[in-house]
Amino acid sequence: MQLTINNKIYDVDIEPDTPLLWVLRDEIGLKGTKYGCGIAQCGACTVHVDGEAQRSCQLEVGDLEGSAITTIEGVGTPEALSAVQQAWITHQVAQCGYCQSGQIMQATALLMENNAPTDEDIDDSMSGNLCRCGTYPRIRAAIHDAATKLQEG
Amino acid sequence: MGRAKTIARRTFLIGSVAIAGGVAFGVYKVKTPHDNPLADTLEPGQATFNPFVKITSDSITLITPHADIGQGVVHMQAALIAEELDLEFGQFETSFGSPDAAYFNTALGAEAVPFASFDEGFAARTMRTVATSAFKLLGVMGTGGSSSVPDQYEKLRRAGAIARETLKLAASKEADIPVSQLSTKNGAVVFPDGSLRTYQDLAASAAKLTPVSDVTLRDPSTWRLIGKPMKRDDILGKSTGTQTYTIDLEIEGMVHAAIRINPRRAEVLEYDASEAEAMPGVSRVLPVTNGLAVIANSTWRAINAANQINFDWAEAPYPAEMDAHWAEVAASFMEDRLDQEWRSDGDPDAAMESTEVLTAEYRAPYVAHQPLEPLAAIVRVDNEGAEVWAGHQLPRFVQQKVAAIAGCEPDQVTFHNQYSGGSFGHRLEFDNITLTTEIATQMPGVPVKLTFSREEDFAQDYPRQIGMSRSSGSVKDGKVDSWSLDIATVSAARSQSARLGLPAAGPDTQIAAGAWSMPYAIPHLRVRAYAVPELAPTSSWRSVGASTAGFFAEGYLDELIHFAGADPMEERLRLCTNPIHRQVLETIAEMSNWGSDLSENQGRGVAMVESFGVPTAEVVEVTNTEDGIKIDRVYIVADVGRVIDPVNFENLMQGGVIWGLGHAINSEITYSDGIAEQTNYDAAEGMRLYQTPEIIVKGLENAEKIRGIGEPPVPPAAPALANAIFAATGQRLREMPFNKHIDFV
Ligand code: FES
Ligand code: FES
Numbered sequence A: 001m002q003l004t005i006n007n008k009i010y011d012v013d014i015e016p017d018t019p020l021l022w023v024l025r026d027e028i029g030l031k032g033t034k035y036g037c038g039i040a041q042c043g044a045c046t047v048h049v050d051g052e053a054q055r056s057c058q059l060e061v062g063d064l065e066g067s068a069i070t071t072i073e074g075v076g077t078p079e080a081l082s083a084v085q086q087a088w089i090t091h092q093v094a095q096c097g098y099c100q101s102g103q104i105m106q107a108t109a110l111l112m113e114n115n116a117p118t119d120e121d122i123d124d125s126m127s128g129n130l131c132r133c134g135t136y137p138r139i140r141a142a143i144h145d146a147a148t149k150l151q152e153g
Numbered sequence B: 001m002g003r004a005k006t007i008a009r010r011t012f013l014i015g016s017v018a019i020a021g022g023v024a025f026g027v028y029k030v031k032t033p034h035d036n037p038l039a040d041t042l043e044p045g046q047a048t049f050n051p052f053v054k055i056t057s058d059s060i061t062l063i064t065p066h067a068d069i070g071q072g073v074v075h076m077q078a079a080l081i082a083e084e085l086d087l088e089f090g091q092f093e094t095s096f097g098s099p100d101a102a103y104f105n106t107a108l109g110a111e112a113v114p115f116a117s118f119d120e121g122f123a124a125r126t127m128r129t130v131a132t133s134a135f136k137l138l139g140v141m142g143t144g145g146s147s148s149v150p151d152q153y154e155k156l157r158r159a160g161a162i163a164r165e166t167l168k169l170a171a172s173k174e175a176d177i178p179v180s181q182l183s184t185k186n187g188a189v190v191f192p193d194g195s196l197r198t199y200q201d202l203a204a205s206a207a208k209l210t211p212v213s214d215v216t217l218r219d220p221s222t223w224r225l226i227g228k229p230m231k232r233d234d235i236l237g238k239s240t241g242t243q244t245y246t247i248d249l250e251i252e253g254m255v256h257a258a259i260r261i262n263p264r265r266a267e268v269l270e271y272d273a274s275e276a277e278a279m280p281g282v283s284r285v286l287p288v289t290n291g292l293a294v295i296a297n298s299t300w301r302a303i304n305a306a307n308q309i310n311f312d313w314a315e316a317p318y319p320a321e322m323d324a325h326w327a328e329v330a331a332s333f334m335e336d337r338l339d340q341e342w343r344s345d346g347d348p349d350a351a352m353e354s355t356e357v358l359t360a361e362y363r364a365p366y367v368a369h370q371p372l373e374p375l376a377a378i379v380r381v382d383n384e385g386a387e388v389w390a391g392h393q394l395p396r397f398v399q400q401k402v403a404a405i406a407g408c409e410p411d412q413v414t415f416h417n418q419y420s421g422g423s424f425g426h427r428l429e430f431d432n433i434t435l436t437t438e439i440a441t442q443m444p445g446v447p448v449k450l451t452f453s454r455e456e457d458f459a460q461d462y463p464r465q466i467g468m469s470r471s472s473g474s475v476k477d478g479k480v481d482s483w484s485l486d487i488a489t490v491s492a493a494r495s496q497s498a499r500l501g502l503p504a505a506g507p508d509t510q511i512a513a514g515a516w517s518m519p520y521a522i523p524h525l526r527v528r529a530y531a532v533p534e535l536a537p538t539s540s541w542r543s544v545g546a547s548t549a550g551f552f553a554e555g556y557l558d559e560l561i562h563f564a565g566a567d568p569m570e571e572r573l574r575l576c577t578n579p580i581h582r583q584v585l586e587t588i589a590e591m592s593n594w595g596s597d598l599s600e601n602q603g604r605g606v607a608m609v610e611s612f613g614v615p616t617a618e619v620v621e622v623t624n625t626e627d628g629i630k631i632d633r634v635y636i637v638a639d640v641g642r643v644i645d646p647v648n649f650e651n652l653m654q655g656g657v658i659w660g661l662g663h664a665i666n667s668e669i670t671y672s673d674g675i676a677e678q679t680n681y682d683a684a685e686g687m688r689l690y691q692t693p694e695i696i697v698k699g700l701e702n703a704e705k706i707r708g709i710g711e712p713p714v715p716p717a718a719p720a721l722a723n724a725i726f727a728a729t730g731q732r733l734r735e736m737p738f739n740k741h742i743d744f745v
Helices: A020-028 A083-090 A100-113 A119-126 A136-152 B002-008 B027-031 B037-041 B073-085 B108-112 B122-138 B148-175 B199-207 B299-306 B322-330 B348-352 B395-406 B431-441 B454-460 B492-500 B546-564 B568-575 B579-591 B646-666 B717-729
Strands: A002-005 A008-011 A046-049 A052-055 A068-070 B011-014 B017-020 B047-050 B053-055 B060-063 B093-095 B183-185 B188-190 B196-198 B255-261 B268-272 B282-288 B291-296 B310-313 B338-345 B358-364 B376-382 B385-390 B413-417 B448-451 B467-476 B479-490 B524-532 B602-611 B614-625 B628-639 B694-700
Touching: A002 A020, A020 B299, A046 A100, A052 A100, A083 A100, A083 A136, A100 A119, A100 A136, A119 A136, A136 B646, B037 B047, B037 B053, B047 B148, B047 B199, B053 B148, B053 B199, B060 B073, B073 B093, B073 B148, B108 B122, B108 B148, B148 B183, B148 B188, B148 B196, B148 B199, B188 B199, B196 B199, B255 B282, B255 B299, B255 B431, B255 B454, B268 B291, B282 B299, B282 B431, B291 B299, B291 B431, B299 B448, B322 B467, B322 B479, B348 B467, B348 B479, B348 B524, B358 B546, B376 B431, B385 B395, B385 B431, B395 B413, B395 B431, B431 B448, B467 B546, B479 B492, B479 B546, B479 B568, B546 B568, B546 B602, B546 B717, B568 B579, B568 B602, B579 B602, B579 B614, B579 B628, B579 B694, B602 B717, B614 B717, B628 B646, B628 B717, B646 B694, B646 B717
Parallel strands: A002 A068, B060 B093, B255 B448, B385 B413, B479 B524, B628 B694
Antiparallel strands: A002 A008, A046 A052, A046 A068, B011 B017, B047 B053, B053 B060, B183 B188, B188 B196, B255 B291, B268 B310, B282 B291, B338 B524, B358 B467, B376 B385, B376 B448, B467 B479, B602 B614, B614 B628
């Protein structure tokens, strides 16, 4: 089957019920997307499918042919950071960092839809993403900051 | 001296490591430095000055041996060296280094002795020296007990200064210019005419010199890095998905493994793996201790197949149901199980004889660690020894554990420590390491990567100690007068020591940690710790004993103050005798505007607990809404002697508060049929973003000794919240998790 990930086409030969998460990590080698729970409880595996934040541990690859998949590697790189990633660095959000790919993907999706989110919007959108280290206050601040930067263009 | 002697003959239990006290260490042995492990790695023309700095003609490597479990300790260690060595971030690489006695922890021993952190008496000082010597002789490397900063603060600056002065000496000899006319900047020695020679260029000449030993550390007023906001070295990788963790590593020729282990921690009676064996990508099913491993060509195929095995598990060696666990804890307040009477001021029994007595019982459940990166390890075993990749806090024990299974010597085990996706105490345990080694010994030469499913991780976690307290106390003239605090918990330290194969005699300093050393001059105060015999095995959980004892103490103290009709802050201030602790309380009172008006349905609670030498106070503000308690705001003040990086400090303080609050609200592990009932985050989620209050942080620098901040924010969070909820609702919460008794929004 063919998957479109970060604007590149990959041919994969795998059981169609395999979760996208494990195809990304083990077959394609995109390790930025993390495994945390496997049951849609932590958000560490968040990617975008056709622009929407989705839990890749819950998506069967067989259903994704023709969809545009974006992972953390597709939103920005150390050399070319996205506005959200830049805000994450400015606010020094990460501790262990393990949840942060998922947090950034979720926040990016939120900001694509709503470039001036209120605290409540952030609560609604981000509360499915667990951070065991407790970086939530900085996540909130970074999202507000990225929103301001995006509005300024 | 009498007391020091008695204690010296005992053994101390220190978080995860037990050491024998009273051993006669020869002064010579204690004074002799360990060999520099980097010396063995040098090629001609490369220089090392101590175990922490290596310079070659094209690179500078700083060894940062403490494990980075999210607390930013690689950056902190590198900054301490770079401060004195005049390096900028970007000019050097960091490495966890190889496990070696030279990296022994100089702070853990001193922290372990059963004296209050502020006790500078002869006995306390003597025992700290004895314990530190033991850690040195045993070469105990360890990350934990918030000890990284106290361990490294002076040692690494000195390492940087020694390297700097030796490089200057090399430059002086090369150019025949006196050292006094040389300076250093930006990774280079600067000559009087302004010309530069980089450290890399000087490596070959410096390699021929004996490192300069007489160095002076710089005055803090000249620091470029320490005390200032720093951009953490790992922040770019952790904001772009490019930081790798154990779970991400690929070693050539590697196979993937998943396990199923008896969740009752006993044998496998029978199993049927035929379905799993026939699944795509599965190559083998292998026996491991108390379970089976599935080997496959991808993580998913291995985990998926492991879930298809049917098992008949043997019974648990501990009670199958929670009622029996609690009954055992409740039955432990007896002479036979008295572990230590830690405090005995005045005569509480007499004081309570003819006055009204307030009694209360508190409970704290088992709680899982569950850092977000699941347990994982990669191990390859062959005739030469073994190679291990994993994130771990006790690297030399990793070598021992692997060697014992692989049938080699510990020094034949190469260990590559990794950045970890959190720990909270989880990565002091070895199951990922030992199980992977068991598999790898059955597949010689093949690197085996084992990834725990979240469900296996929950099932095999060693949770925090379960415990209870019983308090009785009385008041006089509107003041707290007497208090007898009895605490009974299982001993996480003994449980850990048994798994480490270490002796575990003597009192467990953690059972009543944060309670017995409270800086309150209550006329009649007794604190006794009782050890509950092992039930389900337990382990160190972020802030260890103080996470339970601190709740028991500060929750009940609030009740007693209320009983006296006094104000929770004013009465604590009146009772607090230690000036450092007093300032912490005064600061939090001022910051939180204590005493100012709140609306009818709001409440404010305070708690102060000292753990790992750091007095930490929190004020929590809540609103009692129609749908439940909302946590509005938290103020937190801690005195760590010196704040190394205010940004990282704030992040760790906030994270500690969130950890303490979240688990107090909604997390526990309960056993039914001998199996932990919580199998994933849906049943033990901790705090989420929508519940997170505003958290206002302040660090004080009055204390004489510098301390770490990874754990101290945790213990005051639960009692400050319980006390705030009482103020808002009149309901006392004496059992965690609080959501058993009250709703939260
Ligand atoms: S791994 Fe997908 S939500 Fe946790
Ligand atoms: S930074 Fe560690 S889990 Fe979020």
